[in-house]
Amino acid sequence: MTAQALVPREKKIAQKRIALTGNHAVALAVKMCRPEVIAAYPITPQTPVVEKLAEYVNNGELDAEYIPVESEHSAMSASIGASAMGARTFTETSSQGLMHMYENLPIAVGLRLPIVMGVAARTISAPINVWGDYSDVMTMRELGWIIYIVQNAQEAFDTIIQAYRVAEDQRVHLPAVVAYDGFWTSHVLQPLDVPEDEEDVMRFAPITRSWVKLDVDNPLQLGAVGTPEWYWEVRWQAAEALRESLKVVEEVDREFGKWFGRSYGLFHTYRLEDAELAIVTYGSIYGLVKKVVDRLREEGVKAGALRLRVIRPWPGHQLRKALDRVDKVFVIDRAINHGGPLIGPMATEVAATLQRPVYNALATIGMRAIDSDMIYEAALKVAKGLWAPNQTYTIGLRGGYE
Amino acid sequence: MVKTAVKAAEEYEGQYEYATFELPNEELFLPGHGLCAGCTIGVIARHMLKVFGPDTVVVNATGCAEVSTVVYPRTNWAVPWIHVAFGNGGSVASGIEAAIKALKRRGVIDPSRKINVVVFAGDGGTADIGFQALSGMLERGHRVIYVMYDNEGYMNTGIQRSGTTPFGASATTSPAGKVVPGNTRHKKPMAAIAAAHGIPYVATANPAYVHDMVYKFKKAIEVDGPSFIHVLQSCTPGWRFEPKYAIRVLELATETGYWVNYEIENGEFRVTLPVPRRKHVKCFLQLQGRFRHLKPDEIEYIQKVIDRDVEEINRIMGREVIGPVDPSLPCLTERK
Ligand SMILES: Cc1ncc(C[n+]2csc(CCOP(=O)(O)OP(=O)(O)O)c2C)c(N)n1
Numbered sequence: 001m002t003a004q005a006l007v008p009r010e011k012k013i014a015q016k017r018i019a020l021t022g023n024h025a026v027a028l029a030v031k032m033c034r035p036e037v038i039a040a041y042p043i044t045p046q047t048p049v050v051e052k053l054a055e056y057v058n059n060g061e062l063d064a065e066y067i068p069v070e071s072e073h074s075a076m077s078a079s080i081g082a083s084a085m086g087a088r089t090f091t092e093t094s095s096q097g098l099m100h101m102y103e104n105l106p107i108a109v110g111l112r113l114p115i116v117m118g119v120a121a122r123t124i125s126a127p128i129n130v131w132g133d134y135s136d137v138m139t140m141r142e143l144g145w146i147i148y149i150v151q152n153a154q155e156a157f158d159t160i161i162q163a164y165r166v167a168e169d170q171r172v173h174l175p176a177v178v179a180y181d182g183f184w185t186s187h188v189l190q191p192l193d194v195p196e197d198e199e200d201v202m203r204f205a206p207i208t209r210s211w212v213k214l215d216v217d218n219p220l221q222l223g224a225v226g227t228p229e230w231y232w233e234v235r236w237q238a239a240e241a242l243r244e245s246l247k248v249v250e251e252v253d254r255e256f257g258k259w260f261g262r263s264y265g266l267f268h269t270y271r272l273e274d275a276e277l278a279i280v281t282y283g284s285i286y287g288l289v290k291k292v293v294d295r296l297r298e299e300g301v302k303a304g305a306l307r308l309r310v311i312r313p314w315p316g317h318q319l320r321k322a323l324d325r326v327d328k329v330f331v332i333d334r335a336i337n338h339g340g341p342l343i344g345p346m347a348t349e350v351a352a353t354l355q356r357p358v359y360n361a362l363a364t365i366g367m368r369a370i371d372s373d374m375i376y377e378a379a380l381k382v383a384k385g386l387w388a389p390n391q392t393y394t395i396g397l398r399g400g401y402e
Numbered sequence: 403m404v405k406t407a408v409k410a411a412e413e414y415e416g417q418y419e420y421a422t423f424e425l426p427n428e429e430l431f432l433p434g435h436g437l438c439a440g441c442t443i444g445v446i447a448r449h450m451l452k453v454f455g456p457d458t459v460v461v462n463a464t465g466c467a468e469v470s471t472v473v474y475p476r477t478n479w480a481v482p483w484i485h486v487a488f489g490n491g492g493s494v495a496s497g498i499e500a501a502i503k504a505l506k507r508r509g510v511i512d513p514s515r516k517i518n519v520v521v522f523a524g525d526g527g528t529a530d531i532g533f534q535a536l537s538g539m540l541e542r543g544h545r546v547i548y549v550m551y552d553n554e555g556y557m558n559t560g561i562q563r564s565g566t567t568p569f570g571a572s573a574t575t576s577p578a579g580k581v582v583p584g585n586t587r588h589k590k591p592m593a594a595i596a597a598a599h600g601i602p603y604v605a606t607a608n609p610a611y612v613h614d615m616v617y618k619f620k621k622a623i624e625v626d627g628p629s630f631i632h633v634l635q636s637c638t639p640g641w642r643f644e645p646k647y648a649i650r651v652l653e654l655a656t657e658t659g660y661w662v663n664y665e666i667e668n669g670e671f672r673v674t675l676p677v678p679r680r681k682h683v684k685c686f687l688q689l690q691g692r693f694r695h696l697k698p699d700e701i702e703y704i705q706k707v708i709d710r711d712v713e714e715i716n717r718i719m720g721r722e723v724i725g726p727v728d729p730s731l732p733c734l735t736e737r738k
Pocket of ligand 1: 466489557564
């Protein structure tokens with residue numbers, strides 16, 4: 001299940017190559033998806049997204065209602081209201097903004113509203129730190145949102161488009177979040193291919209309006225009191241819809257590949273076929289990890305890598321198939337699972353999936369810089385048996401566990 | 403200054419004139435709710451929907467109104483209705499109103515159709531936790547009618563004080579104790595705060611005076627922009643009165659000058675229910691258990707505060723619209 005296998009050779013739609021930051025790539029993708037309501041509140045490092053969208057709206061390039069709300073709690077609330085009324089909606093946030101939205105995040109799920117949200121991932125206070133890691137995104141895992149974590153500007157652009165199509169699919173009707181590295185992706189200028197004709201995006205992801213909405217001609221109630229006799233069944237439907245959405249996520253990605261010439265799979269693997277050591281991670285540091293794999297291979301260590309892309313729903317079955325044969329699975333987490341069974345959230349989930357201990361290290365916390373040498377040294381320790389599974393290691397922390 | 407300052411309405415002619423319009427027989431707030439006996443939320447909701455009509459979307463904040471009227475699979479609302487959370491009525495409605503605009507432009511909703519968006523929220527969901535969302539909504543100018551029903555406490559969670567609980571009231575988080583005689587703060591003036599946003603229409607209303615209340619609902623849907631209606635609402639368990647007094651206690655609120663019915667239309671202030679002679683505030687207080695502990699000097703203090711508020715209202719109006727206390731008026735008049 002590598003991405004390469006999914007990429008068709010011919011590109012169907014005409015595209016042009018441009019350079020954009022991750023944030024501006026997201027804003028452009030959103031614009032091409034023609035949302036009808038955007039609720040926006042600034043927070044570093046996502047601010048350029050909502051600024052760019054405001055520009056599009058005010059220049060007449062995007063016909064949408066832009067609500068400059070007074071907080072993220074209201075950004076999510078307004079998105080819920082607009083989506084409930086039947087509009088395609090977008091909002092974006094990071095860090096404390098996501099925390100401030102929190103109460104409303106599971107409500108969007110329970111009401112089955114296909115809101116698409118971007119997150120330029122950033123760590124959480126305290127101490128206050130505006131830089132990138134995945135502490136914000138990881139808190140969403142239990143809420144019922146579809147969660148994508150992408151690697152670069154191109155994938156961010158492509159995944160926003162995919163997310164609208166998945167979220168609004170009548171088999172799904174769930175909100176979706178597309179997360180990418182704060183700064184390392186959000187602020188770095190990268191080349192990417194975008195469709196020449198914006199209408200192609202709307203042809204690929206037309207607004208379905210198939211979800212349950214407020215309609216004066218067919219009055220219904222959204223968000224009623226769910227007593228113990230009813231709550232569980234309603235919530236269960238949302239939980240099942242998320243589980244079932246995995247095949248829609250895959251299908252839409254494959255279809256996207258046919259149209260746009262790029263697809264990504266549920267996760268990406270690199271030289272994993274015969275690997276004895278697999279480095280598992282997510283986000284932009286995957287590029288460094290692949291470099292480390294090549295170096296280890298040159299030195300005789302049979303290494304491979306896997307980048308998690310869709311973490312909700314969790315592609316457990318597929319991950320087991322990809323990783324079960326690998327001796328040592330080394331997960332580099334970019335968020336702290338405070339006091340958990342493993343110090344990293346994804347390591348915990350990978351270990352539960354494989355039903356065996358995994359190796360786990362934390363890196364990039366609060367955007368502490370790392371380079372491929374540091375990852376190489378950590379992976380080598382795992383390969384040589386100097387690090388044990390089921391324990392806490394750190395990459396780049398002064399006085400940490402190494 | 404862009405925001406309008408409040409001044410007396412110039413065309414005021416001493417007597418408020420209700421425009422005559424017929425309320426439809428059709429009920430959009432359906433019978434069979436779970437509100438307490440003597441709760442006036444139902445009176446407000448029912449008349450509100452009669453005025454607003456079927457082309458109305460209701461956003462309900464968490465609170466008594468919500469938990470008592472929409473327990474799945476039943477509902478009392480014959481219009482589209484949404485509940486999201488406690489503190490976000492204003493922002494959910496902002497999103498709905500924006501969506502209606504955008505969808506009209508894209509031809510999804512008939513552009514000639516007038517759809518009212520209403521927030522129906524308690525005092526807690528408005529004056530406290532939902533204050534920011536309300537303020538944002540008013541400031542951005544969404545065409546939303548915000549109806550705050552004010553039972554002067556967090557009644558859904560069991561009678562805790564809110565920002566609109568009056569001075570002296572005993573609530574579970576401001577109990578009348580040996581040292582502190584109940585709530586020590588004064589009611590947050592929500593209508594004045596809303597008016598300070600410079601919105602086109604603000605009013606206070608009281609379900610005991612239905613004509614006045616429905617007229618204000620009517621005005622609210624006719625303005626282009628946000629409107630805010632602060633409605634006093636009697637609460638049997640919270641205020642502790644016998645259910646048969648639900649309307650009487652509200653009448654006493656107005657008759658004593660504790661509650662003044664007014665409106666502010668584009669900055670013009672008008673008392674809509676003049677009270678030529680006032681009853682003493684003790685008439686309002688003594689009907690309710692939540693004030694039972696108050697000592698005579700505390701009651702006199704409350705009376706003084708009301709006198710001062712009345713003076714201020716008369717000053718704005720430039721004439722006496724709320725008269726002096728007349729001790730000869732009986733608290734309760736016999737009714738057949
Ligand atoms: C964030 C949050 N905090 C607390 C609550 C608990 N809660 C539910 S309703 C309510 C009080 C509602 O008071 P008010 O708005 O005055 O309406 P009423 O119940 O009096 O109708 C509270 C505290 C909640 N639902 N959400």
